[in-house]
Amino acid sequence: xxxxxxxxxxxxxxxxxxxxxxxxxxxxxxxxxxxxxxxxxxxxxxxxxxxxxxxxxxxxxxxxxxxxxxxxxxxxxxxxxxxxxxxxxxxxxxxxxxxxxxxxxxxxxxxxx
Amino acid sequence: xxxxxxxxxxxxxxxxxxxxxxxxxxxxxxxxxxxxxxxxxxxxxxxxxxxxxxxxxxxxxxxxxxxxxxxxxxxxxxxxxxxxxxxxxxxxxxxxxxxxxxxxxxxxxxxxxxx
Numbered sequence: 200x201x202x203x204x205x206x207x208x209x210x211x212x213x214x215x216x217x218x219x220x221x222x223x224x225x226x227x228x229x230x231x232x233x234x235x236x237x238x239x240x241x242x243x244x245x246x247x248x249x250x251x252x253x254x255x256x257x258x259x260x261x262x263x264x265x266x267x268x269x270x271x272x273x274x275x276x277x278x279x280x281x282x283x284x285x286x287x288x289x290x291x292x293x294x295x296x297x298x299x300x301x302x303x304x305x306x307x308x309x310x311x312x
Numbered sequence: 313x314x315x316x317x318x319x320x321x322x323x324x325x326x327x328x329x330x331x332x333x334x335x336x337x338x339x340x341x342x343x344x345x346x347x348x349x350x351x352x353x354x355x356x357x358x359x360x361x362x363x364x365x366x367x368x369x370x371x372x373x374x375x376x377x378x379x380x381x382x383x384x385x386x387x388x389x390x391x392x393x394x395x396x397x398x399x400x401x402x403x404x405x406x407x408x409x410x411x412x413x414x415x416x417x418x419x420x421x422x423x424x425x426x427x
Binding site: 290 | 353354420
């Protein structure tokens with residue numbers, strides 16, 4: 200069964216460092232998303248990506264964040280200068296069409312120390 | 313601002329009985345609602361959805377009911393099984409007319425099904 204895969208499963212980084220979280224969406228999907236869940240809080244939308252551009256982003260997705268689909272299969276989230284409050288589970292998701300369910304990856308746990 | 317609220321952080325039921333998980337929303341622009349299940353160390357797994365033009369959708373043991381006037385939806389699991397023990401998230405999508413699929417999630421309800 201097709202699935203969304205994310206690497207790494209756990210990333211520890213020092214405050215101020217850049218991190219790149221990687222995702223391989225389901226191959227025939229067209230819409231890609233990043234969500235995050237801070238420990239004990241709800242899953243929050245960060246950004247959606249369609250047709251090689253950001254279609255919507257939340258207030259959380261500030262200039263420190265960027266997304267890219269560099270080679271037609273990978274979908275990456277970059278945080279330029281990590282802060283302690285960026286520590287969270289980051290979930291990548293993809294969907295085939297606008298009104299179909301999104302499939303989530305297993306998540307990357309980012310710990311900023 | 314909690315646009316999607318799951319007021320019960322946890323629910324415990326006996327195997328074989330019905331589990332009812334509730335969700336309330338405040339945004340009238342939501343037109344599509346979903347339930348996701350999440351096990352520890354895994355991502356959310358899609359369970360069932362319902363469009364705002366319907367009031368019920370059933371898939372095997374899972375049924376979602378939508379009451380638009382009350383801005384309330386519920387997930388019924390019958391019969392409940394121990395393997396259903398997980399965190400259940402209610403999520404909603406706004407009819408923005410765009411090509412995105414931004415979901416607004418509730419905080420989740422931890423369901424425990426006891427053997």
